[in-house]
Every structure is written in C-alpha cells, then in structure tokens.
Amino acid sequence: MLPTDDERVQINFEELSIVVGAPEICPLLNASFRDMGTKHAINGKSTITGFIVYTIPNGDRVYGTIEAEGVLAQGGSTGIVEFVGGTGTCTGISGTIEYKPGPQIKPAKEGNHQAITVGRVNWKIP
16 A cells, blocks of 8 residues: 555555355356456545456466446445456456445454455356
8 A cells, every 4th residue: 555645545456255156157156366456546536457367166267357446445346347358168258247345344354355246247258
C-alpha cells in the first residue's frame, strides 16, 4: 500500500482463492485462481485493474482481465472478468464473469483481507 495523502491511496494486490458454487457444467467449477492487480483510490472511490489465472481441476488454465470499481471501507468491488484465452480443454474460451461483493466476513488474520464474491459466469468454448 502506498498512501499519498488524505485523498489518495495506491494498493497493489495478489489474491489466491477457489471457485465454488458455479454451475456443474461450468469449466471453472472447483478451479483455483491467482490474480494480481492494482487499486487506486481517490476520495474513497477505487478503480481496479488486474489479470487472473484460473487453474481448473484437470490442470488446464483460463486467463482473464479484471476491471472493477468500489468504495474503500464499504465492502468489496463490483466488476467484470473478461476471458482472454485458455489452455487444453479451455483453448479459445470467451466470456465474462460479472461479480459483486458477497456478505462481509471478518479476516482470520489481522492485516489481511478476506471476502466472499458472488458472480454470474457466461462462457463459450469453440
């Protein structure tokens, strides 16, 4: 985190998580993912950009870009992941995940952030 003044902050982040609750036919069901990005906030309003890599249970991958907006200290972000490619069974995947914050949870470790995100996935594999 790089605080600049009372109105601005720059945060670079890395997240590790899993996908649960996706439709059974969705290639991302039970996938792990890692994303990295940046969040810049001015007067509490944040803009987020990043890149995400999903690893599905068979080892194939799905790649995506992240764009989101939020308000600091008021829960998570609302945004979209756009699929930009994949490997193996996911080669040529296209589509999006539209997501929003889920219920607020208390982090298990001080200084860390934990969240639940709820989304809707649309995909097509040629």
